[in-house]
Amino acid sequence: IYTGLRQTPEMIAEAALQEDVDVVGLSILSGAHMALAPRVIELLKAQGQDNVKVFVGGIIPNEDIPRLLEMGVVGVYGPGTLTEDIICDIRRAVLGWEEANPH
Numbered sequence: 001i002y003t004g005l006r007q008t009p010e011m012i013a014e015a016a017l018q019e020d021v022d023v024v025g026l027s028i029l030s031g032a033h034m035a036l037a038p039r040v041i042e043l044l045k046a047q048g049q050d051n052v053k054v055f056v057g058g059i060i061p062n063e064d065i066p067r068l069l070e071m072g073v074v075g076v077y078g079p080g081t082l083t084e085d086i087i088c089d090i091r092r093a094v095l096g097w098e099e100a101n102p103h
Contacts (some may be wrong), residue, residue: 009036013043016052022094028058033068041072053093057081 003015016024024044026037037056044052056068057077065076075089 009039009043012040013047013049016044016049017047021052023053023055023090025055025057028056028060031059033058033060034064037068037073038071053090055086055090055093057086 001015001019001021003012007015012024012026015021024040026033026040028036033056037054041054044050044054053074054072055075055077056073060068060076060078068076074093075086077086
């Protein structure tokens with residue numbers, strides 16, 4: 001479900017709740033990832049959506065990645081990341097290793 005540009009964390013968490021999602025993907029090019037991602041995670045938890053996995057992509061400095069992961073972001077992706085790699089990570093996070101890799 002694509003919610004569009006310029007969504008507030010509150011709007012994102014509400015859409016996740018209404019649509020009963022397993023994953024939220026944030027694409028952030030503004031440099032606001034250290035403010036937006038933790039706020040979305042906080043709101044998801046406040047709504048009882050602890051099981052929703054949060055992924056972040058965009059212009060993310062390497063030094064911010066460990067902090068985002070500590071905050072609860074499951075995956076962080078910069079420019080040039082292959083879509084297939086992101087899909088694999090999402091499947092692994094939602095389905096677990098065995099179901100995501102049936103071979």
